[in-house]
Amino acid sequence: MVNKEQIGIVSWGAVSALGIDKKEVWEQYLSPKTLISYSTTYDTNTSTLLEKDNQYLHKLQLESKYYAQLDRSVLLSILASRQAVQNSNWKNNIDIGVNIGSSRGATQLFERFHTNFLQKENLKDDLLTSPLTTLGNISSWTAKDIGSTGLAFSHSMTCSTTFHSILNGIACLQSGFSKQFLVGGSEAPITPFTIAQMQALRIYNDKKSDYPCQAMDLKKTRNSMILGEGAAVFAIENKPKKPVAWINGIGFATESIEHPTSISKQGISLQKSMEMAVQYTDKSDIDIVITHSPGTIRGDQSEWNAIQQVFQKNSPAITCNKWKIGHTLGASGGLSLELGLLMILHNQFIPIPYLADSSLGKYPDKIENILINTVGFGGTAVSILISKPTNHL
Numbered sequence: 040m041v042n043k044e045q046i047g048i049v050s051w052g053a054v055s056a057l058g059i060d061k062k063e064v065w066e067q068y069l070s071p072k073t074l075i076s077y078s079t080t081y082d083t084n085t086s087t088l089l090e091k092d093n094q095y096l097h098k099l100q101l102e103s104k105y106y107a108q109l110d111r112s113v114l115l116s117i118l119a120s121r122q123a124v125q126n127s128n129w130k131n132n133i134d135i136g137v138n139i140g141s142s143r144g145a146t147q148l149f150e151r152f153h154t155n156f157l158q159k160e161n162l163k164d165d166l167l168t169s170p171l172t173t174l175g176n177i178s179s180w181t182a183k184d185i186g187s188t189g190l191a192f193s194h195s196m197t198c199s200t201t202f203h204s205i206l207n208g209i210a211c212l213q214s215g216f217s218k219q220f221l222v223g224g225s226e227a228p229i230t231p232f233t234i235a236q237m238q239a240l241r242i243y244n245d246k247k248s249d250y251p252c253q254a255m256d257l258k259k260t261r262n263s264m265i266l267g268e269g270a271a272v273f274a275i276e277n278k279p280k281k282p283v284a285w286i287n288g289i290g291f292a293t294e295s296i297e298h299p300t301s302i303s304k305q306g307i308s309l310q311k312s313m314e315m316a317v318q319y320t321d322k323s324d325i326d327i328v329i330t331h332s333p334g335t336i337r338g339d340q341s342e343w344n345a346i347q348q349v350f351q352k353n354s355p356a357i358t359c360n361k362w363k364i365g366h367t368l369g370a371s372g373g374l375s376l377e378l379g380l381l382m383i384l385h386n387q388f389i390p391i392p393y394l395a396d397s398s399l400g401k402y403p404d405k406i407e408n409i410l411i412n413t414v415g416f417g418g419t420a421v422s423i424l425i426s427k428p429t430n431h432l
Contacts, residue, residue, distance in 0.1 A: 044212075044213065044277045045278055045285055045286075045287075046275055046276070046285070046286045047275065047278065047282030047284070048273050048274070048282055048283045048284050048285075048286065048380065048425070049126075049127045049129075049219075049275065049276055049279050049281075049282060049283065050122075050125075050126035050127040050273075050283060051119075051271065051273045051274065051283070051376075051380065052119040052120060052121065052122025052124075052125075052126065053122070053269065053271040053272070053377045054092060054095075054115055054122075054270055055088070055269030055270075055364050055367065055370075055374055056074040056075075056088060056089065056268075056363075057074065057269075057363070057374075059092055059118070064377070064381065065381050065385060067363075068378065069389075071392035073249070073251070073252070073362060074086055074364050074365075075250075075251050075252055075265050081229070081231065081234055082245075083234060083238075083243065084244060084245065084246075084247070084251040084265045084365075085229050085234075085265065085365065086265060086267030086268070086365035086367075087229055087268055096118065099114055099117060100114065108171060109171065109176070109180060110145035110148035110149075110171065110176070111227035111268075112143075112145055112226060112227040112270075113145070113176050113180050113181070113225070115227060115269065115270035116177045116180075116181050116225035116270050116272065117180060117181050117184045119223065119225070119270040120139070120181045120185055120221055120272045121185065122272075123221060123223075123272045123273060123274045124221070124274065126274075127219075129219050132187070132219060133189070134188065134189040134217060134219070135182075135187040135221055136189050136190045136208065136212075136217035136220040137181055137185075137190070137192075138178060138190075138191070138192055138193070138194070138204045138207045138211070138222050139177050139178045139181055139193060139221065139224060139225055139270075139272060140174075140194045140196065140203065140204045140223075140224050140225075140369055141174060141193065141195060141200060141224060141226055141368075141370075142195055142196075142197045142198060142200055142224075142226055142228070142368035142369030142415075143195075143228055143369070144172065144173070144174040144177070144193075145172040145173075145174075146226075146227055146230050146232075147230050148172055149172040150233075152165055152168045152171075152172060174193045174194070174195060175192065175193045176193075179193075185221070190211065190216055190217055192207075195369065196415050197368065197415030197416045197417075198333070198366070198369065198371055198372070198413060198414065198416065199331075199413040199414055199415035199420065200368075200369035200370075200372070201223055201224030201369060201370060201372035201373035201376070201413065202413045202421035202423055204222040204223055204224060205222045205273070205275070205286070205289070206289060206421065208221075208222035208275050209286070209289065212275065212276065212277050218276060218277070219274065219276045220274075220276070221273070221274055221275075222272070222273050223271050223272030223273055224270065224271060224371075224372065224373045225269075225270035225272075225369070225370055226268060226269065226270070226367050226368045226369045226371075228266050228268060229266055229267075233266065234266060237264060237266060241262060242264045242334075242335045243262070243264055244261065244262065244263040244264065244334070250392075251265050252265045252334040252361050252362050252366075253334055253362070253393070254332040254333065254334040254359050254361040254391065255330060255343070255359055255362075255399065256393065257340060259339075261336070262334065263334040264333045264334040264335055264361075265334065265361075265365035266365055266366060266367075266368070267361075267365030267366060268367060269364065269370050269374055270370050270373070271370055271373025271376065271377050272373070273373070273376065281428075282428050283383075283428070284380055284383055284425040284427065284428060285425065285427075286423060286424070286425060287320065287426040288317055288319060288320060288424030289315070289421070289422070289423050289424070290311070290312035290313060290314065290315025290316030290317075290318075290420075290421070290422040290423075291312050292308040292309075292310075292311035292312045292315070292418075292420050293308055293417070293419050293420070294308040294311075294420075295418075302338070302414060302418040304337075304340070304341055304344065305345065306348075306414075307345075307418070308414065308419070308420035309342055309345035309346075309412055309414055309422070310345045310349055311420070312422040313349045313412065314349055316410060316423060316424045317424055320408065320424060322349070323353060324407070324408050325350075325408050325409075325410050326355055326356065326403040326405065326407060326408050327355050327357070327358060327379070327382065327388065327403060327408075327409045328346055328354075328355050328356070328358075328400075328409075328412065329357075329358055329360075329375045329378060329379055329409060329410070329412065330343075330357060330358070330359045330412055331359070331412045332359045332361060333361060334361055334362075342412065342414070354399075354400045355403070355410070356388055356399065356400035356402055357399040357400050358388070358389055358390055358391055359375070359391065360374060360375060360378050360389075362391055362392070362393070371413065375411050375413070376411055376423070379409040379411050379425055382409065383406050383409065383425065383426075383427050386405065386406050388402050388403055388406065406427070407426060407429075408424060408425070408426050408427070409424070409426075410422060410423070410424050411423050411424075411425065
């Protein structure tokens with residue numbers, strides 16, 4: 040699929056265990072240390088915001104009695120969206136489209152309300168349970184916060200949510216629904232119930248180690264997914280004058296599922312989405328592939344098989360960030376996109392440290408084109424090709 044008009048990423052905002060400030064985030068990526076740690080609260084591995092960054096969320100809650108009631112996923116979205124708008128030239132626009140999704144939505148707030156509901160003898164619920172736990176809260180409150188009166192909607196496509204948001208934003212821009220769009224994903228899944236679900240699937244790694252999440256290590260003998268939290272939001276528009284990067288290709292596919300949580304052994308949907316995204320680009324010009332690779336044995340191997348099928352013997356350099364910050368579910372594609380943008384801006388490749396001497400492709404001498412993959416439960420894949428601003432269609 041090729042865009043009718045060239046879509047550019049104007050700016051972005053993100054918050055995760057990496058931090059908030061882009062300089063700080065890049066410095067974290069330059070370090071080979073993981074940001075996953077063992078939580079005594081949950082008795083397992085997690086990747087959470089640093090305490091200094093939690094203070095930003097606390098200050099946000101103090102701004103309004105309404106903000107004090109919002110779920111953490113909504114607060115993360117607002118914080119990331121403020122950054123994206125502040126770094127753009129959209130500050131006085133009231134017609135910004137907003138589509139920010141989430142895999143699970145108001146996870147923490149819903150679990151709290153549901154627990155309270157079960158503990159009450161009369162089984163009555165709190166007054167604001169429904170409006171505060173609906174998925175649409177993420178985009179609607181974000182739109183209110185940035186002062187937009189334009190189109191605002193949310194959605195969930197599990198782990199590929201952020202990239203489906205970008206697809207939605209591009210479609211809305213091309214249809215004329217809006218001239219400027221905020222797209223992204225937000226997730227705050229570090230809760231007992233969510234962790235228990237992942238443990239029930241037998242994909243979670245509870246063991247302590249230097250790298251608890253062994254994403255793209257094809258020799259691992261146990262699943263190693265770890266949950267992380269965060270949000271990433273991107274400002275996109277048609278033909279911006281000074282983009283951070285161009286979106287030069289988008290691809291998507293859904294395959295027939297063998298199991299509700301898996302994709303096929305050959306990663307058929309990822310093959311199709313990658314082929315669609317690079318169909319107008321010489322494959323030899325792709326410098327890096329940022330993988331979805333959740334750290335599971337089957338998921339990582341399927342994506343590796345798909346990449347080998349698409350690129351054959353000329354595979355680009357391969358990397359990912361889940362070894363660093365865990366799996367942020369619906370926000371994961373956005374945080375992978377942030378990594379891609381930073382590598383383009385700094386013209387430096389960030390490898391997977393425990394696979395630095397492996398066969399995941401030769402490190403690129405230059406970084407101009409990066410292909411990024413996401414895939415959700417059941418094989419809902421999206422691939423996006425971003426390019427350095429000097430590369431015009």
